Every structure is written in C-alpha cells, then in structure tokens.
Amino acid sequence: MPCPEPPSQPPRIPDERPAGAPTGHPPAATADTSDDAAARAGLTAVAGPGDPAMGALLDEHGAAAVWQTLRRGRTPPAPPDARGGAADRAARWRQRAAGVDTDALLAAAAEIGSRLVVPGDPGWPTQLDQLGRERPYALWVRGTRDLRHACLRSVAVVGARAATAYGLHVAADLAWGLGQRSWTVVSGGAYGIDAAAHRGGLAAAAPGVAVLACGLDLSYPRGNENLFADIAARGTLVSEHPPGAPPSRHGFLVRNRIIAALTPGTVVVEAGARSGALNTARHAHRLHRAVMGVPGPVTSALSAGCHRLLRDGAAVCVTNTDDVVEQVGSIGTDLREAGDGGAVGGGVLDDTARRVLAAVPKRTCAGTASIAEAASTGIDTALSSLGLLAAAGFVERGASGWRAYRDP
Amino acid sequence: MPCPEPPSQPPRIPDERPAGAPTGHPPAATADTSDDAAARAGLTAVAGPGDPAMGALLDEHGAAAVWQTLRRGRTPPAPPDARGGAADRAARWRQRAAGVDTDALLAAAAEIGSRLVVPGDPGWPTQLDQLGRERPYALWVRGTRDLRHACLRSVAVVGARAATAYGLHVAADLAWGLGQRSWTVVSGGAYGIDAAAHRGGLAAAAPGVAVLACGLDLSYPRGNENLFADIAARGTLVSEHPPGAPPSRHGFLVRNRIIAALTPGTVVVEAGARSGALNTARHAHRLHRAVMGVPGPVTSALSAGCHRLLRDGAAVCVTNTDDVVEQVGSIGTDLREAGDGGAVGGGVLDDTARRVLAAVPKRTCAGTASIAEAASTGIDTALSSLGLLAAAGFVERGASGWRAYRDP
Numbered sequence: 001m002p003c004p005e006p007p008s009q010p011p012r013i014p015d016e017r018p019a020g021a022p023t024g025h026p027p028a029a030t031a032d033t034s035d036d037a038a039a040r041a042g043l044t045a046v047a048g049p050g051d052p053a054m055g056a057l058l059d060e061h062g063a064a065a066v067w068q069t070l071r072r073g074r075t076p077p078a079p080p081d082a083r084g085g086a087a088d089r090a091a092r093w094r095q096r097a098a099g100v101d102t103d104a105l106l107a108a109a110a111e112i113g114s115r116l117v118v119p120g121d122p123g124w125p126t127q128l129d130q131l132g133r134e135r136p137y138a139l140w141v142r143g144t145r146d147l148r149h150a151c152l153r154s155v156a157v158v159g160a161r162a163a164t165a166y167g168l169h170v171a172a173d174l175a176w177g178l179g180q181r182s183w184t185v186v187s188g189g190a191y192g193i194d195a196a197a198h199r200g201g202l203a204a205a206a207p208g209v210a211v212l213a214c215g216l217d218l219s220y221p222r223g224n225e226n227l228f229a230d231i232a233a234r235g236t237l238v239s240e241h242p243p244g245a246p247p248s249r250h251g252f253l254v255r256n257r258i259i260a261a262l263t264p265g266t267v268v269v270e271a272g273a274r275s276g277a278l279n280t281a282r283h284a285h286r287l288h289r290a291v292m293g294v295p296g297p298v299t300s301a302l303s304a305g306c307h308r309l310l311r312d313g314a315a316v317c318v319t320n321t322d323d324v325v326e327q328v329g330s331i332g333t334d335l336r337e338a339g340d341g342g343a344v345g346g347g348v349l350d351d352t353a354r355r356v357l358a359a360v361p362k363r364t365c366a367g368t369a370s371i372a373e374a375a376s377t378g379i380d381t382a383l384s385s386l387g388l389l390a391a392a393g394f395v396e397r398g399a400s401g402w403r404a405y406r407d408p
Numbered sequence: 409m410p411c412p413e414p415p416s417q418p419p420r421i422p423d424e425r426p427a428g429a430p431t432g433h434p435p436a437a438t439a440d441t442s443d444d445a446a447a448r449a450g451l452t453a454v455a456g457p458g459d460p461a462m463g464a465l466l467d468e469h470g471a472a473a474v475w476q477t478l479r480r481g482r483t484p485p486a487p488p489d490a491r492g493g494a495a496d497r498a499a500r501w502r503q504r505a506a507g508v509d510t511d512a513l514l515a516a517a518a519e520i521g522s523r524l525v526v527p528g529d530p531g532w533p534t535q536l537d538q539l540g541r542e543r544p545y546a547l548w549v550r551g552t553r554d555l556r557h558a559c560l561r562s563v564a565v566v567g568a569r570a571a572t573a574y575g576l577h578v579a580a581d582l583a584w585g586l587g588q589r590s591w592t593v594v595s596g597g598a599y600g601i602d603a604a605a606h607r608g609g610l611a612a613a614a615p616g617v618a619v620l621a622c623g624l625d626l627s628y629p630r631g632n633e634n635l636f637a638d639i640a641a642r643g644t645l646v647s648e649h650p651p652g653a654p655p656s657r658h659g660f661l662v663r664n665r666i667i668a669a670l671t672p673g674t675v676v677v678e679a680g681a682r683s684g685a686l687n688t689a690r691h692a693h694r695l696h697r698a699v700m701g702v703p704g705p706v707t708s709a710l711s712a713g714c715h716r717l718l719r720d721g722a723a724v725c726v727t728n729t730d731d732v733v734e735q736v737g738s739i740g741t742d743l744r745e746a747g748d749g750g751a752v753g754g755g756v757l758d759d760t761a762r763r764v765l766a767a768v769p770k771r772t773c774a775g776t777a778s779i780a781e782a783a784s785t786g787i788d789t790a791l792s793s794l795g796l797l798a799a800a801g802f803v804e805r806g807a808s809g810w811r812a813y814r815d816p
Contacts, residue, residue, distance in 0.1 A: 074413035295703030317718035
C-alpha cells in the first residue's frame, strides 16, 4: 500500500549545490540569499514570465543587481545578444518596478499561506533549469508539500477544457491509478480534463500539483475554487505570478512550459485539433520528456489532437495507468534498482537518504528506530529521509513499518 | 471522380514476363500452361494452403511434374531443406491426389462463374509472390474484374467479428471514403468489420475483394450470402480453396496472409487483444506493407488490439480516409497538401500573435523591425508577441534575429 499521508513536517533534501547557485547557471555571486529572493519576488511582478531577455540578464548579473538597477530607475545593461527593442522592454520593466513593493507581495503571499521558492532553494525543482533562459524567475507555492519532492515521481495529465464525458472519465481514472501508485499528478487549473485529473488524484488521497496562470490568491476559474482549496490543503498550488496577478490569455500558454518541465512525462487525455494541451505536449517534446496521448473515438473532435500526436509519432499511445508508468517509470525504476548499488546519487538523493534507503528492508517492514540504527542516523533524520523517500516513491509504509516500494 | 462502373471487358495488363514463368521463381520449364493450371487446381485440393514444403517442390520441379508424381502414386523428392515428417506429408498428398478430378473441379468452378488464376497468368497479382514459398498454388476467383488490376490500388480493412456499433460505423465510413476515391477495399467474409467494410465500399459503388477461407460455391457465414452475391456481381471473391472445400479454423489464419499480401496496406478497425485481425496486421508487417490502426475508446475491449499495435509502434494511427490514403497513396497522386501549420497554432493565439507568427521566417532569421513591418504592427507589439511566442515555444532566437521554432 502506498503511504498517502504527507508527513507533518515536509522533509527537506540537503542540496549539494552552494546556496544561491542555480544548477547550470552562473552563480549570482554578489547576491545575498534573501536579497535574491526579494528581488525575484519583485521580478515576477515586473517582467512577463519566462522572458528570455530577463533570463539572460539574471544569468549575467544576478537577480539582486538587476532588481536594484530597475528600482533605481536605471536601465540594466542589455545582454550581449540582445535584439532590437531591448531598450523599450527595459523601460517597461523600470516603470513597473517603481510601483512594486516586494515586502507587500511577500506579506500578501504569507497571508494566504503561500511562499516563494527561488532557484538555489533546497525545494526548487531543479528540473525547471532545463528551461534555460525561460526558467521561471521564482515560483509562488501554496501547500504543505515540498514541490521538488512531489515532482520527482510525477506525471502531467492535461487536456481540453470542453472535455467529453469520456475524457473526464479517462482523466479521473488515470489520475486515480497514478495516485494509487504514489505518482503525483501535475496539471493546470482549468475546467474539464485538468479538474478531472486533480479530482481523480485526490480520490486516491494523492496530493497533486496545480500550476496556475494567475496569483494564488485568485481562483480562476471561480468554479474550481473548492478544488484549489483541496489541492492547497493536500497538495501544492504553484504560479509564476505574484499575488493579485490576474490571468491572461498568454499566461496560459507560457504556464504550460512549467507543467511540462516539472514532470518526466505528459499525458494528453483529450485535445481538439488546436487545443492548448498540444502546446504542453510540444514543450514536453522539446524538453525530451515522455509525451503520451490517450486515443478516443475517431468520431470525436475532442480526440483529434491526441490522434494527430499519435499519427505524427509525437506521442506514445497510452490507455491506462500501466501504460503511463511504463513510459515514465523507467527513471523511478532505474533509480530504485540503482539504489541498492549506491549509484542513485545523481543529484536526487543525498548521502543520508541513500543510507536510509539501503537500510529499508525489501519484503518485510521495519520500524523507524531500527532503520535509523542500521543507517547510523538519528531517529529524526531517519524519519525525515523516510518522508522524502516515500514521497519520491522509493519506500512505502507497510502494516508494521517501512519497506521498499514495489510496483504492483 | 472515381469510376465505379466495372468496364464490360475487364482490362488486362500486358505482362512483361514470359507466359508461365512466375516472377522470382524458377520457371517450370517443362510445364505446358494448361497442364500447369490443371496441376495447380488439383494441388489446391490436396495440400494445405501456403504449405512451404509444397511451395519448395513447386519452385524446384514445377506444378505439372509434382502433380503427375503424386497422381502416379509416387512420392515427390523431398526438398533439400525438408524437415522431419516430409514423408508422412507426401503420403497424405498422394492419397488425396488419387481422389481428385481436376476437370470436375474446373467444371464446378465454371458452373458458379469462377475461374482459376495461376502464377504467370496476366491477371495473377504478382504482389503475392512476396509470400515466397507460402505463395498460393493458385487462386479461385469469382467476379468480372481483373484481380491484379483491382488490387493495384487497394487497402485491406479488417477487424473483429464481434465488432461494436462504433467499429461497424468506422469500417463502413472508411471503406465508403476509400471507394469514393477509387480505392479497392479488400477484406475477409466474416460478420462484423469485414462485412461492414464491404458494405461501405459497395455503397460507394466501388467493387471490393473478399478473400474467403472456403470454396467459392459455399457461403460462410450463411448470413453473408447476399453480400457475397453482391461482391461477386460487382467485385471479386477469391479463395485458395477449390469448390466444395469447407472452412476450417486454421484456414482463416492462413487466409489472412493473402489479404495482407494483396494490398499495399492493412487497416485494423477494431480488434480485441487476441483478434485474428492482429494476425493479418502481423502478415502485413512481415511483408513490409503499411499497417494502420484505428483508435477507439480506451474503455472498449474491442479497441485494445488496435491500441496495442499503436503503442508498440507496429501500426500508424489513422482516423479517416485521408489518413489511410496518406499511408498507402503515391506522392503526387494521392497525398494531401502539407499541413496548415500543424497541431498547434490558430485557436490558442490571438490575432496579433498569429500575424506576428506568420511573419516569422521558417529557415532564415528576421529582425524585430522587419517582422513588425510584415505583420503590420508596431515594434513594441511585435516584440511583446515575439516574447510570448518564444516562451510558448513557437519561435526562437537565432544568430541574427527570430525564426520559427523547429523540432529537434
């Protein structure tokens, strides 16, 4: 049985990287961590999300320096490969920055129980770094779970808003099956497939991740307000937009890259020929993630996009949870197997977690105390590591303790 | 426009090969043509269809010699690579041959308006020669059309007997569309998808080809008797079995290789996980023909076989006639215009963004100013749209400006 209950204190994985140094990006050497975070909070209110010009500036100068420059009403130096119009854009940033109060933003976020996660934080999902200069400046996160852990073993389930009863059924069923196997479902917050996927995951008591295209204090669409509350209580709400930011048409498209980048694979359940869900699939493809399509009746216009993906060989045909896990599970499986041989490191597990994993029995269950003893750690440390390992799908709670997770 | 009316004299394609010399097989040098045909008529009543041991003998000695040997109660020499049991098998052939009256067979065939077509005949579908030693010894053919001609431009449409209403609808619709475009539909004679495909083709006044697993004087299943009469009148009934031969379970599987070999491509419309239609797909795959699968609801057991083919990459996903013709048609004659911009585009972008996207060159790079001019927008608007389009994965920055994103 999976262990759906989130640990009361979400475990934090010690990060091997020096604080403040985003993987694969030049360290913002001068930035004090809290300055960096405050600056990034402000930047989410100033620049359009994923703007590669801003990304280049951050890589070059660090967030604090860019933010200070804008706040002082100056124009940041254009990146070496900047194109025409850079000055206009910088002027817009400068104007907007003048009106932003980062303390107020952070306070508004705290008021709704949300927090800022920035590159270099232990909870930063480093898989987003593959977005390069289109990496989010920061993420506003609401919920008790650690976003990075939650997404280690996750699948994006996306599709049309105007879904059919068939699509809603399949989305909920797939998500439920994934939840049952301790896979986190990541999706947007729209009606239709997104909502059905979240509901299916919640029905399996599996905390999901909803990536929204507006501030986390807003419920858009309004009819999903209760669903968002449930996800915030048991899973995670995520946005690139600061509190108060309204949704925009462009925002949804740009948001899709985050859904694709957070997860090792994206399933398109139903999509018309021009659905936004195909945009998520395209991002996933570009990021070399698994792209999966659910077939449906050829007589249904809402399956046309999925069939197009399948026909073009851009997606693998999946019909149930087993099929999906077969596509994305290799990473988890490989890591699990490698765990015994000690090769699991790869930036995912730290030494302690690896020791604790090695101490968890494969068939029988063991109590926390005996695992701690075998791993030569304190009980608290063992418990924290076990929480992480459970969230990431390496171990599960059995009737009388912990054991290695086995695929059903 | 298709030409559904069969010409009063079926056209005969001049054959480049010397009469009596089957393509790719050693010429049966001693065989007089009519001796060869009579011998092959007899062999269809004596050896199981597609027996590679018989095929090897025919390659080696020619049909007339093999038949004479059997009729004289002698055992034909075993082929060099014969397996154990060759003697037993030859004994069975010998016993059966003693009871066969080839004149009576040919007379019975003529009585129901059928005739024998043998390798080397101008009407022999030479694509069957790719079956090698499993090539039919001969085909019994009923109908006014030239079989070879009819199959030059043909598609096999196959599937489950116990089809759903969805499958029957799709099969008939596909076959109708193919018929409208002058494609011949080839299938078996079973209830379900086979019959629906034939009915769809007939509705488009397109003469189809039904490959049966019994003598052409028998109607199996009986309920399709009228359908077979229609096909005989307007299309072609084909069998490897002589008049009077009852259907056998094994016969259906062996028959499937002919359906696959006659056509450049096979579409599986509906198939359970162990459907015989998958056997036809396997034959088609083996013969390097196009294999196509029609998707359906993942909740339908009758689509499980199709989805399996798609998931394994053994079949291409097809949803309508256009998709099918794209797989089997010839470039220039049948292929549709290249896409309208692919699976993404139109609906998700606003007018301005779409205009800007259209102004971005596909191969070279263009600067913001020239894109703005081409899109008839201001530079600011163009820049803002380009930022969105880049973040959404439609365009990318090249060495000297913007260009359309190309999939790696």
